[in-house]
Amino acid sequence: MGYAPASSIESVTSVEPPDVGAVAVAGVYVGVAVTAIVIAVGAAAGLSGAAIATSVTTAFTAGLVAGAIAIRRTRGIAERLGQGWPWLGALYLVPAGFAIATLLVSSTSTIPGHAAVGTAIGAVGTGLVALGATPMARTRYARAAVDDDPIANAPLFSTTQARNWTIVGLVFVAIGGVQFVSADGALGGVGFWVAAMALYSIAMAWWSRAAVRLDHGESRLARYLPDRTRRSVLGGEWRTDGRIDTDGLPTLAVHDAGLVVHSGYHKRFHPWTSIGDVTLSDDELRIERPRWTDIRCHRAVIDDADALYESIEAARREGVNAQ
Incomplete structure (x- = not known):
């Protein structure tokens, strides 16, 4: 196996x-x-x-x-x-x-x-x-x-990414607010970096929502950028055709033993015994983990979401039966 x-x-x-x-x-x-x-x-x-x-x-x-x-x-x-x-x-x-x-x-x-x-x-x-x-x-x-080749794999762009960035931004806003009040309106050097991190987090939250084509139509990001497929921004390429570049995104690999999430600098293995239901909707592929946070991926970044879903279900059934 x-x-x-x-x-x-x-x-x-x-x-x-x-x-x-x-x-x-x-x-x-x-x-x-x-x-x-x-x-x-x-x-x-x-x-x-x-x-x-x-x-x-x-x-x-x-x-x-x-x-x-x-x-x-x-x-x-x-x-x-x-x-x-x-x-x-x-x-x-x-x-x-x-x-x-x-x-x-x-x-x-x-x-x-x-x-x-x-x-x-x-x-x-x-x-x-x-x-x-x-x-x-x-x-x-x-x-x-896991020492075998993956049965299937796909990019992983979490549907909770915007929410997570929003929470981080709000935490930095709260920290900056407390410092502002305690220092009588003087932010100082530390306050500047706190404010910068808050703005960066909120901007990333907006991008996470705007870049992905949730309704399978024009992305919200396309409304704010020129009518071109790609545009270079600060050395990086932004797409305006309703999709994001999947290069550099984490990947989800399906193996006989379970799922492996590869985030670039590290891998995390999820055996089938830790996986609950797997559902595929018009917006996302959701892999439930009863004791932890679910793995949720935008359907828009998956080339063939139905085939990936079938591969996960088939491997999960075999893996659970082999336990």
């Missing part, structure tokens, strides 16, 4: 050792954590800044080596983490622990306040590494679970 169910992913991943990327991420993760602990403990013990600085390089190097050795001896750990929650949650336990420690240190008078610098560095540093490791782990899980 060319795939392995999530329950037996160990049998697939155990034959291949972790690659250079996984080893590097594990090393940096442990190195940052050890460095943060050294800084926090040194500050709490009253050591001088020079003494702590001297220990930082040694601590990071030791953590880097320890993390690299540990993941090399634990084959398949990256793929297991990529299966989803709660596996991925393990990556965020250390950042959460550092964040709690920062709050505790900041609220007590028995520990020097400088120790909170170390715990804060640990929370932010390991949190950023965990954010970077999440798509990496999901990609490795997808590669391990």
